[in-house]
Amino acid sequence: MTDRIADPWGERTPYGAAQQWPSRVDTYLVDELIPDDVDRWVQSAAVLHSNGDALDIAVKDGRMVGVRGREHDRVNRGRVDPKDLFGWQANASPDRLTTPLIRSNGRLVQTDWDTAMSAVVKMSKQLLDDFGPSALGFYTSGQLFLEEYYTLGVIAHGAIGTNHVDGNTRLCTATAAEALKESFGCDGQPGSYNDVDHADVIALYGHNVAETQTVLWMRMLDRLHGGDPPAIVCVDPRRTPVAQHATVHLAPLPGTNVALMNGLLHEIIENGWVDDDYVEAHAVGFEELRKRVAEFPPERAAHICDVSAADIRDAARLLGNAQRLLSTVLQGFYQSHQATAAAVQVNNIHIIRGMLGRPGCGVLQMNGQPTAENTRECGADGDLAGFRNWSNDSHVGELAELWNIDVSQIPHYAPPTHAMQMFRYAEQGTLRLLWVSATNPAVSLPELHRIRSILAQERLFLVVQDIFLTETAELADVVLPAAAWGEKTGTFTNVDRTVHLSEKAVEPPGQARPDLDIFLDYARRMDFRDRDGERLPPWTDPESAFAAWQRCSSGRPCDYTGLSYEKLRGDSGIQWPCNAENPDGTERLYADGRFWAAPDYCEAYGKDLITGAPLEPTEYRAMNPDGKAIIKAAEYIPAHEVPSDKYPLVLITGRTVYHFHTRTKTGRVPELVAAAPDVWVELAEVDARRLGVTEGDVVTVTTPRGSVVAKARITAVRPGVLFLPFHYGYWDVDDAKRNHQRAANELTLTDWDPASKQPIFKTAAARVSLDPAATPRRQVL
Amino acid sequence: MKLGLALRELHRSELKLARALDAVAARHHNDHGIHHVAKDLTHWSREHVALIAETGDRYGVRLRAHPRTAAATRQAQQWISDRVGRRPEPSLLLLADLRRLHRLAAGVSLDWELLAQGAQAAEDDRLLELTKRCHPQALRQMRWANAMLKELSPQALAT
Numbered sequence: 001m002t003d004r005i006a007d008p009w010g011e012r013t014p015y016g017a018a019q020q021w022p023s024r025v026d027t028y029l030v031d032e033l034i035p036d037d038v039d040r041w042v043q044s045a046a047v048l049h050s051n052g053d054a055l056d057i058a059v060k061d062g063r064m065v066g067v068r069g070r071e072h073d074r075v076n077r078g079r080v081d082p083k084d085l086f087g088w089q090a091n092a093s094p095d096r097l098t099t100p101l102i103r104s105n106g107r108l109v110q111t112d113w114d115t116a117m118s119a120v121v122k123m124s125k126q127l128l129d130d131f132g133p134s135a136l137g138f139y140t141s142g143q144l145f146l147e148e149y150y151t152l153g154v155i156a157h158g159a160i161g162t163n164h165v166d167g168n169t170r171l172c173t174a175t176a177a178e179a180l181k182e183s184f185g186c187d188g189q190p191g192s193y194n195d196v197d198h199a200d201v202i203a204l205y206g207h208n209v210a211e212t213q214t215v216l217w218m219r220m221l222d223r224l225h226g227g228d229p230p231a232i233v234c235v236d237p238r239r240t241p242v243a244q245h246a247t248v249h250l251a252p253l254p255g256t257n258v259a260l261m262n263g264l265l266h267e268i269i270e271n272g273w274v275d276d277d278y279v280e281a282h283a284v285g286f287e288e289l290r291k292r293v294a295e296f297p298p299e300r301a302a303h304i305c306d307v308s309a310a311d312i313r314d315a316a317r318l319l320g321n322a323q324r325l326l327s328t329v330l331q332g333f334y335q336s337h338q339a340t341a342a343a344v345q346v347n348n349i350h351i352i353r354g355m356l357g358r359p360g361c362g363v364l365q366m367n368g369q370p371t372a373e374n375t376r377e378c379g380a381d382g383d384l385a386g387f388r389n390w391s392n393d394s395h396v397g398e399l400a401e402l403w404n405i406d407v408s409q410i411p412h413y414a415p416p417t418h419a420m421q422m423f424r425y426a427e428q429g430t431l432r433l434l435w436v437s438a439t440n441p442a443v444s445l446p447e448l449h450r451i452r453s454i455l456a457q458e459r460l461f462l463v464v465q466d467i468f469l470t471e472t473a474e475l476a477d478v479v480l481p482a483a484a485w486g487e488k489t490g491t492f493t494n495v496d497r498t499v500h501l502s503e504k505a506v507e508p509p510g511q512a513r514p515d516l517d518i519f520l521d522y523a524r525r526m527d528f529r530d531r532d533g534e535r536l537p538p539w540t541d542p543e544s545a546f547a548a549w550q551r552c553s554s555g556r557p558c559d560y561t562g563l564s565y566e567k568l569r570g571d572s573g574i575q576w577p578c579n580a581e582n583p584d585g586t587e588r589l590y591a592d593g594r595f596w597a598a599p600d601y602c603e604a605y606g607k608d609l610i611t612g613a614p615l616e617p618t619e620y621r622a623m624n625p626d627g628k629a630i631i632k633a634a635e636y637i638p639a640h641e642v643p644s645d646k647y648p649l650v651l652i653t654g655r656t657v658y659h660f661h662t663r664t665k666t667g668r669v670p671e672l673v674a675a676a677p678d679v680w681v682e683l684a685e686v687d688a689r690r691l692g693v694t695e696g697d698v699v700t701v702t703t704p705r706g707s708v709v710a711k712a713r714i715t716a717v718r719p720g721v722l723f724l725p726f727h728y729g730y731w732d733v734d735d736a737k738r739n740h741q742r743a744a745n746e747l748t749l750t751d752w753d754p755a756s757k758q759p760i761f762k763t764a765a766a767r768v769s770l771d772p773a774a775t776p777r778r779q780v781l
Numbered sequence: 782m783k784l785g786l787a788l789r790e791l792h793r794s795e796l797k798l799a800r801a802l803d804a805v806a807a808r809h810h811n812d813h814g815i816h817h818v819a820k821d822l823t824h825w826s827r828e829h830v831a832l833i834a835e836t837g838d839r840y841g842v843r844l845r846a847h848p849r850t851a852a853a854t855r856q857a858q859q860w861i862s863d864r865v866g867r868r869p870e871p872s873l874l875l876l877a878d879l880r881r882l883h884r885l886a887a888g889v890s891l892d893w894e895l896l897a898q899g900a901q902a903a904e905d906d907r908l909l910e911l912t913k914r915c916h917p918q919a920l921r922q923m924r925w926a927n928a929m930l931k932e933l934s935p936q937a938l939a940t
C-alpha cells in the first residue's frame with residue numbers, strides 16, 4: 001500500500017461509465033502484524049467523516065490493532081480513508097476519560113457514577129419544579145449511534161418535554177436537510193453514490209470532496225482515469241484537488257453563491273435546456289424562478305461574484321446539456337451566506353432538467369459527520385423523530401401514541417429550538433442546564449470568546465459526556481466518561497442512506513460507559529414514566545432501542561422496518577427505505593417524479609428563504625396540493641459582513657484531510673498529528689506580496705472579534721480570501737502562551753442562515769499582519 | 782385622481798417601517814437572528830421608499846428618495862444591547878418590538894393593496910407593476926415578525 005499520508009487517495013483502479021467500481025482493499029495493522037495474526041475482525045464503519053466506509057476492526061489480545069476495508073460494501077468496496085486507517089489508535093490514548101468528574105471548589109475532581117448522576121438528576125428535578133422543561137437543553141453530536149439519538153430524542157421531547165434539543169449537525173448538515181425539505185417537502189437524500197458510476201457531468205458546489213470524503217473522491221478519480229470520463233464543474237474559492245480536475249472551475253467571492261446559481265439557472269432557462277414535460281407534471285413554482293433568474297444574466301452574476309461571464313456560460317452549458325447529471329453540495333454553500341437559498345438552487349437545476357431518480361441523475365446534499373443523518377431521522381437535531389412535521393398535529397399525535405404519553409407533552413407550539421438559539425437562551429439565563437454529548441462547542445461554534453463566556457457562567461449547569469477532557473468538558477460541572485466507537489454496538493447511516501452496523505470490538509477503558517447506557521441510566525434515575533406508569537423509554541440495550549426505532553420509522557420515508565442487526569451483518573450496508581416493499585433497500589429516491597411532499601405526509605411546509613418564516617399549513621396546501629417538487633426562487637442579498645478599509649480580506653474556515661472536527665481523536669494519532677501539526681493560514685500570492693508575507697512567516701489574522709496567530713501558506717486560493725482550518729483548539733497547547741489565538745472560531749461572526757439556522761463560517765472581514773515578535777526585522781503592515 | 786395621495790401615505794408608512802426595522806436591528810444587536818434579518822429587511826423598505834419617490838414624480842408628488850432611516854442613537858443602542866445581553870428582560874422588549882413591527886408591516890401591506898386597487902381602476906399598468914413588486918415583500922416582513930414572535934415567546938413568557 002502507498003504512503004496514505006503523502007497520497008491520501010492511494011492507487012487508481014480506473015473504470016468506465018456504467019461499469020462496477022473495482023474493489024481495492026486497504027488494510028493497516030500495527031506492529032508489523034499480518035492479517036493471520038489477528039484474533040477477530042469486528043464489523044463496523046468509518047466515523048471520521050460522513051462517507052460511511054465499511055471496515056472491520058482488527059482485535060488481538062483484547063485490543064484494537066488495525067482496520068481493513070470491507071471489500072463487498074457498496075460504499076467503499078474495500079477502501080479506507082487515511083484518517084480511519086490511523087485514527088482508531090486514539091481509542092487507546094492514555095488520557096481517555098475513565099471516571100466521572102465533578103466540579104468541587106472550582107476544580108474538576110474524580111468521582112463515581114452514582115455521585116455524578118445524582119448531581120445531574122437533582123439539578124434536573126429542581127429546574128423542572130422551579131422553571132419547567134424549557135430550562136433544560138440538550139446539545140448532541142453527529143458522532144453517536146442511531147439508537148442513542150432516538151433515546152435522547154424520546155427523553156428530551158417526550159419524557160421531559162423540552163423543545164431544546166439539537167446536535168452539532170446544525171454546523172454541518174442542517175442546510176442539507178433544510179434544502180431537501182424546501183425542494184421535496186421532506187428530508188431524504190435523492191441520489192446514491194452509484195450515480196458516480198453513471199454520470200456524464202459531476203458538479204461539486206462548495207464541496208472539497210478530495211479532503212472531506214476521500215473515498216468518494218477516489219471513486220470520482222477512478223472514473224476520471226477510466227474510459228468515457230465525466231466532466232467536472234467545481235464551485236470553490238480555493239484551487240482544491242477537485243478544482244484542478246475540473247473542466248470548469250468557478251471561484252466566486254465568498255457570500256455570493258445565490259447570485260452565481262441564479263446566473264447558471266438563467267443560462268439554463270434562457271437556452272431552453274429545461275425538461276418542460278417533467279416540470280409541468282412534477283413541480284410547482286417554475287414561473288417564479290423564471291422571473292427571478294431573468295434578473296441575473298451572466299454578466300450581472302459575474303460582476304457580483306467576480307468570476308468571468310464566459311466561465312458561467314461554460315458551466316451552464318455543461319449542466320444544461322448533461323445527460324446524467326450528479327450534483328454534490330457541502331460547506332462552501334452550507335456554511336456560507338444564504339446557505340439554504342443557494343443549496344435549493346442546486347435542487348432546482350435537477351428539477352427543471354428532470355434529473356432525479358435515474359442512474360447518474362442525482363443530488364447529494366452532503367453531510368459533514370458520520371452519523372449526522374441519524375440525528376436528523378431520530379429527532380435529536382431540531383426535528384421530530386421519523387421526519388415528522390412539528391406543525392402537523394396528526395404527526396405529533398403518532399409520536400404520542402408510540403411513546404404512550406399525552407400529545408401536549410411533546411412541544412410543538414413552535415419549531416424545535418436550534419443550537420444557536422439555545423446558546424442565546426443560556427446567555428440570557430433562561431436555559432439553566434445544558435447537556436453536551438460527544439461534541440465540543442468551545443472550539444466549534446462561532447465567536448468563541450462569547451461561547452466560552454456562556455459555558456463558564458455560574459448559573460449554567462453544564463454536563464459534558466465525552467471520551468476526552470475537551471475544551472468544553474473543562475468548563476463543565478459534571479463530566480461523564482463515554483465509550484467510544486468500537487467499544488459499543490449500534491447502527492448509523494451515511495450520506496446516501498446506507499445503514500451500517502458497528503459492533504463492539506473491545507471493552508471501554510475504566511468506568512467509561514456507552515452513551516446509550518448513560519442516557520438510559522438518567523431516564524431510570526429520573527423515573528420517567530408513560531401514561532400507564534411503564535418506564536419511558538422502555539428499552540434496555542442497542543437492539544431493543546433499534547426495534548423501537550423501527551416502529552417509529554414505519555410508514556415514514558426513513559423506513560427501517562425491513563432491517564435487523566442480523567441482516568446488517570451481511571456483506572454490505574443497506575440503503576433505507578428498507579421495508580416489506582423494498583426488502584433490499586432503495587437505491588434512489590424520487591423515481592418517476594413521485595415525492596414525499598403531500599401536505600398530510602410531508603416533513604415540513606417550508607420556509608421563506610430570506611426571512612426564515614415558516615409557511616402556514618394552509619399556505620402550503622394551496623401552493624402544493626398534489627405533493628409535487630417545489631421550485632423555490634431566491635433573491636440575492638449581500639453578505640452581512642463585507643470587507644472594509646480596516647478589514648480588507650474575506651476569511652473562510654474549513655477542513656484538512658488529516659483531521660476531523662476539533663481533533664479530539666485525530667489530534668491524538670501520531671501519523672495525523674505529524675501530517676498537520678498546527679494551524680496555518682492560506683493566502684493568495686498577490687495578497688502576500690502586497691503584505692510582504694512570505695511562505696512560513698508567522699502572521700496574525702484579525703477580525704472585529706479576535707486574532708489568530710498562524711504560519712502563512714501561499715496557495716492558489718482566490719485573491720482577497722484567507723483560509724483557516726477550524727480544527728485547532730487548545731487542549732494540546734499551553735493555553736496561557738497561545739492566549740486564545742489558535743482556534744479559527746475566535747474570528748468568526750455570530751450569524752446564521754435564517755432558514756436552516758446553520759451558522760455562517762465563511763464570510764468574515766479580516767486583515768493580516770506580520771507578527772512583530774516572530775519576524776522582528778520587518779515592519780508591521 | 783388621488784393616486785398621488787396614496788403614494789404619499791405609502792411613502793410615509795414604508796419609511797416608518799424602515800426606521801422601525803433599523804431601530805430593532807440596533808436595539809437587539811445581541812439577538813443575532815433578529816439583528817441580521819431586520820437589517821436585510823430594512824433594505825427592502827428603503828428600496829420601496831426610493832421606488833415610491835421615483836414614481837411620485839409622475840403624479841406631481843415630491844417625495845424624498847433616500848431619507849435617513851438609521852436613528853442617530855444606533856451606535857449607543859447597539860452598545861447597550863451588548864451590555865444587557867446577559868439579562869432575560871430584553872426578550873420581553875423584543876416581543877414588544879416584534880409586535881410593533883408586525884402592526885407597521887400590516888399597515889404597509891394594506892397601503893400597497895389600496896394603491897393596487899387604485900392602479901387597476903385607473904388602468905395604470907406601471908403603478909400596478911410597482912405594487913406587484915413591493916407588496917409581497919411587505920407581507921413577508923409581516924410574516925417574519927409573526928414567526929419570530931411565535932418562536933421566541935414561549936421561552937420569554939414561560940421561564
